[in-house]
Amino acid sequence: xxxxxxxDRDGTLIPSHEDRPISDVKDFRLLEGVVEGLRWGxxxxxxxxxxxxxxxxxxxxxxxxxxxxxxxxxxxxxxLHGIHIEDFFICPHSKxxxxxxRKPKPGMIFQARDKYKINLTGSYMFGNELKDIKAGKDAxxxxxxxxxxxxxxxxxxxxxxxxxETI
Numbered sequence: 080x081x082x083x084x085x086x087d088r089d090g091t092l093i094p095s096h097e098d099r100p101i102s103d104v105k106d107f108r109l110l111e112g113v114v115e116g117l118r119w120g121x122x123x124x125x126x127x128x129x130x131x132x133x134x135x136x137x138x139x140x141x142x143x144x145x146x147x148x149x150x151x152x153x154x155x156x157x158x159l160h161g162i163h164i165e166d167f168f169i170c171p172h173s174k175x176x177x178x179x180x181r182k183p184k185p186g187m188i189f190q191a192r193d194k195y196k197i198n199l200t201g202s203y204m205f206g207n208e209l210k211d212i213k214a215g216k217d218a219x220x221x222x223x224x225x226x227x228x229x230x231x232x233x234x235x236x237x238x239x240x241x242x243x244e245t246i
Contacts, residue, residue: 080198084120085188085215086164087206088131091225091246093153104152112245117162126195129153129167130187130204130214136171143171165195182206183213183235188220205246209235 089095092113094106101107117127129150135141150167157164168187170180180186192199204215207226213235215222224239225246 080196080201081126082124082201083165083191083195083197083203084117084125084127085130085191085202085204085220086117086127086246087182087204087208087211087225088129088150088153088167090207091205091211092129093149101149104148107149107152107156109153109156110245114157114160114162116246117157118160121162125203126197127162127164128191128195128197129164129169130182130191130211131167132170132182132210134170134173134181136169137173137176146171166191183210183217185214185218188214188218192218209237212239213237 086092089101092110093101094108094110095101120127133146136143136146146169154164168191170178170187172178172181188199191197199219202220203223204211204220205223205225206212212222212224216237222239223241223243225243227244
């Protein structure tokens with residue numbers, strides 16, 4: 080089985096734009112520490128997967144295509160540093176859809192596990208919000224909360240295993 084670094088996208092790898100995921104590559108940049116952290120993980124043998132809520136697709140704030148353009152830009156920029164994201168797992172549903180994939184539910188993590196035979200107990204979930212941490216915990220991963228200005232501090236009764244300024 081494979082071990083993985085499961086990565087929230089917006090606010091963890093790349094900035095959010097006005098507290099929302101970016102939908103235009105003109106707003107794209109890698110956050111501080113991303114290259115170094117992912118390079119380390121890659122060199123240690125962890126496979127890298129993005130696990131990202133993109134509810135703006137469902138409510139028409141951006142398109143699935145614009146989300147894919149940003150994902151492709153992320154892949155291209157990381158490749159310049161010898162880093163490869165194996166796959167992107169995206170939940171396009173709204174907050175009210177009740178789907179099993181939208182974080183804080185662990186559905187996207189389970190999709191990645193099933194598709195790539197990931198050992199979740201040996202894997203890490205990185206995110207900048209407690210919903211990322213809850214999804215990772217419920218999937219059996221070690222969790223790392225990135226940054227110090229995470230939103231909804233009291234929304235979930237969950238604590239990360241570790242906290243760091245950057246990946």
